[in-house]
Amino acid sequence: MKKQGIALTLIIFLIVPLSVYAGAPLDSVKGNIDKVLDVLRDPALKGESGKKTKKQKIRSISDKMFDYSELSRRTLGQDWKKLNPAQQNEFTDLYKSLLEDAYADKIINYTDEKVAFSKENQLSEKTFEVQTTVLTKKADIPIYYRVIQKDGQWKVYDVVIEGVSLVNNYRNQFREILMNKSPEVLIDTLKKKVGKA
Amino acid sequence: MKLIFMVCAIFTCLSMSSSYIFAASSGDVLEKSLTQTEEEKKPNEQEKITPITDQAKPEAAKAEEQKSVATGTNEGEEEGEEETVKISDPLRPWNNAMYHFNDKFYFWILKPVARGYSKAVPEDMRLAVSNFFSNLAMPIRFISNLLQLKIKNAGNELLRFVYNTTAGVGGLADAAKLDFGIKQHDEDLGQTLGSYGIGHGFYLVWPFLGPSSLRDTIGRVGDVFLDPVSYVTPWEAAVGIKGYDKVNETTFHIGDYEDLKKSAIDPYVSLRDAYVQYRKKKVEETDTPAEGKSQSSKQPVGQPEPAQMSMTKPGPDKQPLEDPEPTKQSDPVPETAKQTTEQTESAKQTGTFFKHAETFFKLPEPKPGQKQVGQKPAEKKELVKSTVPDNHHGSKPVHVQIGLFKNKNNAEDFKEKYKKKGYETFTLECPTKQPGAIYRVLIGNFRNKKEAAELAYEVRSKEKVDAIIYHE
Numbered sequence: 001m002k003k004q005g006i007a008l009t010l011i012i013f014l015i016v017p018l019s020v021y022a023g024a025p026l027d028s029v030k031g032n033i034d035k036v037l038d039v040l041r042d043p044a045l046k047g048e049s050g051k052k053t054k055k056q057k058i059r060s061i062s063d064k065m066f067d068y069s070e071l072s073r074r075t076l077g078q079d080w081k082k083l084n085p086a087q088q089n090e091f092t093d094l095y096k097s098l099l100e101d102a103y104a105d106k107i108i109n110y111t112d113e114k115v116a117f118s119k120e121n122q123l124s125e126k127t128f129e130v131q132t133t134v135l136t137k138k139a140d141i142p143i144y145y146r147v148i149q150k151d152g153q154w155k156v157y158d159v160v161i162e163g164v165s166l167v168n169n170y171r172n173q174f175r176e177i178l179m180n181k182s183p184e185v186l187i188d189t190l191k192k193k194v195g196k197a
Numbered sequence: 198m199k200l201i202f203m204v205c206a207i208f209t210c211l212s213m214s215s216s217y218i219f220a221a222s223s224g225d226v227l228e229k230s231l232t233q234t235e236e237e238k239k240p241n242e243q244e245k246i247t248p249i250t251d252q253a254k255p256e257a258a259k260a261e262e263q264k265s266v267a268t269g270t271n272e273g274e275e276e277g278e279e280e281t282v283k284i285s286d287p288l289r290p291w292n293n294a295m296y297h298f299n300d301k302f303y304f305w306i307l308k309p310v311a312r313g314y315s316k317a318v319p320e321d322m323r324l325a326v327s328n329f330f331s332n333l334a335m336p337i338r339f340i341s342n343l344l345q346l347k348i349k350n351a352g353n354e355l356l357r358f359v360y361n362t363t364a365g366v367g368g369l370a371d372a373a374k375l376d377f378g379i380k381q382h383d384e385d386l387g388q389t390l391g392s393y394g395i396g397h398g399f400y401l402v403w404p405f406l407g408p409s410s411l412r413d414t415i416g417r418v419g420d421v422f423l424d425p426v427s428y429v430t431p432w433e434a435a436v437g438i439k440g441y442d443k444v445n446e447t448t449f450h451i452g453d454y455e456d457l458k459k460s461a462i463d464p465y466v467s468l469r470d471a472y473v474q475y476r477k478k479k480v481e482e483t484d485t486p487a488e489g490k491s492q493s494s495k496q497p498v499g500q501p502e503p504a505q506m507s508m509t510k511p512g513p514d515k516q517p518l519e520d521p522e523p524t525k526q527s528d529p530v531p532e533t534a535k536q537t538t539e540q541t542e543s544a545k546q547t548g549t550f551f552k553h554a555e556t557f558f559k560l561p562e563p564k565p566g567q568k569q570v571g572q573k574p575a576e577k578k579e580l581v582k583s584t585v586p587d588n589h590h591g592s593k594p595v596h597v598q599i600g601l602f603k604n605k606n607n608a609e610d611f612k613e614k615y616k617k618k619g620y621e622t623f624t625l626e627c628p629t630k631q632p633g634a635i636y637r638v639l640i641g642n643f644r645n646k647k648e649a650a651e652l653a654y655e656v657r658s659k660e661k662v663d664a665i666i667y668h669e
Contacts, residue, residue, distance in 0.1 A: 102456065165474060
């Protein structure tokens with residue numbers, strides 16, 4: 001009897017995480033995007049003043065949605081080790097504000113676009129790709145979110161728009177700088193770009 | 198391991214010691230191996246390296262690998278690293294000049310013109326113009342699909358052309374997509390060359406036309422011959438029409454290039470990389486038939502291995518293809534899958550033919566309601582499929598059989614082999630009338646035959662294994 005009980009608990013423990021696991025990356029991404037869409041469509045936030053609050057709200061959602069340190073580490077790849085820990089932190093912060101500046105403005109102008117969530121693909125043990133499509137009048141744009149599990153949560157570490165990976169795109173740009181120049185130059189360039197020089 | 202590095206080294210040296218043009222003829226695979234071993238090297242150093250480094254190269258690469266294994270913790274890095282696609286850029290001065298030319302052309306001429314035009318012409322009309330031109334360019338897509346042996350897509354393109362030209366009033370409306378959900382299959386000759394394994398060669402920026410590569414330029418020249426607009430006379434008129442098409446297209450993309458420039462540290466590099474990544478995806482899309490994709494890509498997690506089936510379910514003796522009634526019950530059991538298929542070869546060929554014929558002319562059912570509504574149930578179905586065992590509603594699960602064995606060990610080996618390739622394989626023990634049993638190696642777990650047939654078709658074409666449908 002006792003043995004059976006133990007076996008049963010074991011089985012339950014084995015099965016339950018699996019069923020929770022399935023679909024979690026997609027649900028997590030969907031949850032965050034729905035939140036963003038809610039903010040964008042909020043009728044209370046109209047006009048210029050509304051835009052500012054919209055930006056703030058989206059920023060707080062993206063803070064939870066993205067894993068910026070993972071994103072930074074993957075962007076620099078092997079070059080990541082060329083930076084000392086302080087530089088790594090500074091880089092992460094600057095890179096984060098660069099991305100926020102670049103994409104928050106763009107996202108804010110979206111209102112009537114619909115997002116369809118098609119499926120999730122497992123990339124590795126810890127990473128998934130959640131495939132979504134933004135449906136516009138002109139065309140359907142595939143946007144894939146790559147997520148990694150950290151502390152029981154799914155965090156985005158790369159966004160792939162029409163096959164173009166954000167991380168890979170920036171990696172090539174940063175690598176070109178780090179080839180001939182020191183990490184300080186990279187950080188200065190970023191500072192200038194973000195406007196914090 | 199050693200061997201792989203040797204091969205990589207030989208390839209890299211070959212490609213480096215010869216001219217860049219040579220690199221053009223070698224495939225993407227080579228480009229990839231180049232980026233993996235060459236990660237640390239500057240691209241402009243590549244020319245200087247002589248074959249003397251032949252010996253040193255794999256050593257260095259190995260050392261690098263060991264280092265990363267030793268540090269261990271950053272597996273993610275390696276993963277991201279592999280994906281980097283690079284393109285050689287020996288004509289950078291020219292490309293850079295052309296990039297700046299196009300940049301000015303866009304901001305000074307194209308954008309203002311497109312803006313003025315889009316103010317004068319409402320969006321719906323511009324969409325109609327866009328549809329008209331893309332309908333007209335059907336031959337490019339039709340031929341490219343054919344050349345890639347994507348018969349179904351080519352058939353769809355033909356259907357789309359006929360339907361859109363008639364019901365869509367000369368191609369002004371994409372009626373085929375709206376009414377039947379038949380989407381356009383964007384293919385061009387550059388992608389076709391890519392699908393044959395031909396690499397980009399090198400990056401090449403053209404004035405007015407923008408980013409391209411040696412391969413895609415060649416493809417583009419071919420496309421021009423397939424584009425009906427090119428045959429308009431006088432040639433000035435043809436250029437004018439193409440210019441108008443370009444302005445009309447630009448109205449839908451105002452802001453895209455600005456965004457790229459705004460977000461980029463180095464817009465030239467960013468655009469070059471975006472081009473290469475975008476084309477890579479386009480080429481890869483052509484590698485697998487679109488409909489089999491949902492099965493081919495990794496299954497959603499949490500799919501329970503239907504292990505319990507290997508003991509309990511006694512299947513019918515033998516099941517050639519899709520025939521629900523086994524015809525010959527007590528045939529001597531064949532030793533390997535190969536033998537079975539010899540018997541069913543002809544049946545299968547007709548089967549495949551019918552599948553082709555069926556899909557070639559079959560229109561997808563009209564979608565009820567909005568697109569989004571149409572897409573959601575599909576998603577749910579997939580998730581349900583992955584978590585719930587398949588014995589619902591009394592319908593028996595359908596699998597794809599890739600092997601049939603008398604010997605259990607052989608079956609297990611075969612199963613493991615395909616498991617390593619990423620398939621969800623399992624074995625099923627089936628008793629026979631004679632003493633002993635046969636062992637089926639199966640993949641997939643479907644509710645209906647259609648899905649299984651798609652997977653079987655895909656496995657057949659991809660793995661060159663004789664996959665047939667099996668249901669209990």
